[in-house]
Amino acid sequence: MASKQKNTTPQQQRYQALQQKHEKKRPLLKNCIRAFFVGGLICTVGQAISYFYIYFFDFTEQSVGNPTVATMVFLSMLLTGFGIYDRLGQFAGAGSAVPVTGFGNAVISAAIEHRTEGFVLGVGGNMFKLAGSVLLFGVFAAFVVALIRTLLSMWGVL
Secondary structure: OHHHHHOOOHHHHHHHHHHHHHOOOOOHHHHHHHHHHHHHHHHHHHHHHHHHHHHHHOOOOOOOHHHHHHHHHHHHHHHHHOOHHHHHHHHHOHHHHOOHHHHHHHHHHHHHHOHHHOHHHHHHHHOOOOOHHHHHHHHHHHHHHHHHHHHHHHOOOO
């Protein structure tokens, strides 16, 4: 930071000092507690959905993951469409963005934002703008892990 101040004029330094004086201090501990509890609540809802699928639809613990994730993403998209998830995100911050529900929120938010441009160029073209990098990284990471596992099994390590 000292190197930045060497390159600034005295007027810029006075402005930065004034800005720091009037900057609102963020309640870091309160924000972390909110994120922790809201993220935990989202995970609790996901666990309840898993138990629902296991009890009523005869899924096993190994096979219940995919329908649970799909349901959680669908619910977050639905809540985003009604404007509820955005308010939750304002309250909880990363607690609502980090779970898989944040992915659903990112996808549908971009689609809602660009719906006036039409369904193909607006919604379809911008739906995966934010989530596209997540999908790309996930697919690439899965490929690398599968390749490593295949090589290790071929060599008799696994």
